[in-house]
Amino acid sequence: MKVAPPLLLLPIWASCFPLLSNARPEPLFSTISAPALSPEYKPTSPVSATMAALSPGVEDERAQEHHHLDKKLLIPLIFTSSALGIIMLSLLCCWVCRRKNSKNSDPKSIRSSALGKLNSLKTTGKKVPVSVFDYQLLEAATNNFRESNVVGEGGFGCIYKARFDENFLAAVKRLEGGGQDAEKEFENEVDLLSRLRHSNIISLLGYCIHAETRFLVCELMQNGSLETQLHGPSHGSALTWHIRMKIALETAKGLEYLHEHCNPPVIHRDLKSSNILLDSNFNAKLSDFGLAVTSGAQNKNIKLSGTLGYVAPEYLLDGKLTEKSDVYAFGVVLLELLMGRKPVEKMESTECQSIVTWALPQLTDRSKLPNIVDPVIRNMMDLKHLYQVAAVAVLCVQPEPSYRPLITDVLHSLIPLVPVELGGALRITESAPSIGPNSSSH
Known part of the structure; x- marks a missing residue:
């Protein structure tokens, strides 16, 4: 806020100068000009003149009395003028603040402020x-949280597309209600995402708390979630074999960062296709860290949370949570990418069947494997690559945690299957052979 320059106070002090000039009291003896004297006027008697000459202290006493009276009037005037100056300065500050608030309430000013803030976050990076x-x-x-701006839905609310500028968009995750659990997850996610920095982890730009509603502002992922791409209206038609392997590889990179490069290690605890977001180039990023925890002995009997179909058996039955629980969930996501099926599907009866239970017997049988692959990608991959991905998926979903590989091992097994231009090590020299006829579908 700009402070008023000292010259603004000049009129206040200048107005006091006339008062100060008139502050001196009338002299005890009036000075009368010579023309006004009467001809009969007689000067002071010689005796008085002699007494004055012999008593010079009398004049000094009169001068001190005049000076004392000047001080009595000058001090209140200085105090009054100072008070007036302070009042005028306060009024000026109030006026400036009101102008500033009025300006900030303008939507154009709000968007401009947001752009500056978000551009700062983009350019300055990690710190x-x-x-x-x-x-x-x-x-x-x-646009006042208009329904047309909804781009997704979460457990506690909707996700909105937010336009801060023509060239910059973001996603606003609105969390309503949910009680103490929702509040705890919100605080946990803000705390973790403010510390996590990786190209395959969603970037948190900021947050907001308004009454009982909480908001997370994150980078916008234009292609939504992997779940929407696989099980939505397009049924995976935009996801080629190589793009699916790229998504699997980048998901593994995000998990490796959490497990191997964070201190202490972080367990996501809710890895699933709806929490893998895709940008305009299908780059994958992990999101939704509300249930994430740091690895340690205190997590052996942690409260059961997660999504049916992705929860590891040891966590579901015994409450034992480790990094291998995330590896199990990754294996389920890998099966979704291979077969295009949901993690849990309803049968003709009221019972449900998990993708793991249904797929395991066929994944280990090379003659049956090609027939359970998603028809969208059935003729796109090399047969050897299909067998290798199926073998990785089988290892990840083993019931016994010790039999599952580390996410680092999974990562290194996927790199040779992804083309160089998509971030892997595969150099494509010729078209991939067909793996068989389009026999059975889902």
Whole structure:
């Protein structure tokens, strides 16, 4: 806020100068000009003149009395003028603040402020702390949370596309209700994402708390979630074999960062296709860290949380949670990519069947494996690559955690299957052979 320059106070002090000039009291003896004297006027008697000459202290006493009276009037005047100056300065500050608030309430000003804040986060990189956004800022960017701006739904609310500028979009995750569990997950996610920095982990730009509603502002992933791509209206038609392997590889990279490069290690605890987000180039990033925990002995009997179909058996039955629980969930995601099936599907009866139970007997049989592959990609891959991916998936979903590989081993087994231009080590020299006729589908 700009402070008023000292010259603004000049009129206040200048107005006091006339008062100060008139502050001196009338002299005890009036000075009368010579023309006004009467001809009969007689000067002071010689005796008086002699007494004055012999008593010079009398004049000094009169001068001190005049000076004392000047001080008595000058001090209140200085105090009054100072008070007036302070009042005028306060009024000026209030006026400036009101102008500033009025300006900030304008939607255009809000968008401009958001752009500056978000551009700062983009350019300065890892060291920038998470920002706290004003509710009015998010309201303006989402067009008052209009339904047409909804791009996804979570466990506690919707995700909105937010436009802060023509060239910059973000995603606003709105969390409503949910009680103490939702509040705890919100705080946990803000805390973790403010510390996690990786190309395959979603970037948290900021958050907002408005009354009982909480908001997370993250980078926008234009192609939504892997779940939407696989099981939505397109049924995986945009996901070629190589793009699916790229998504699997980048998901493994994100998990390896959590398990191997964070101190202490982080267990995601809710890895699933809906929490793997895809940008415009189908780059994959892990999201939704509300249930994530740090690895340690205290997590052996942690409260059971997760999504049916992705939860590892030892965690579901015994409450034992380790990094291998994330590896199991990754294996389920890998099966989704291979077969295009949901992790849990309803049978003709009221019972449900998991993709793991259904697929395991066929994954280990090379004659049956080609027939359970998603028809969208059935003729796109090399047969040897299919067998290798199936073998990785089988190892990841083993019931016994000790039989599952580390995520680092999974990562290195997938790199040779992804083309160089997509981040892997595969150099494509010729088209992949067909793996068989389009026999049975889902």
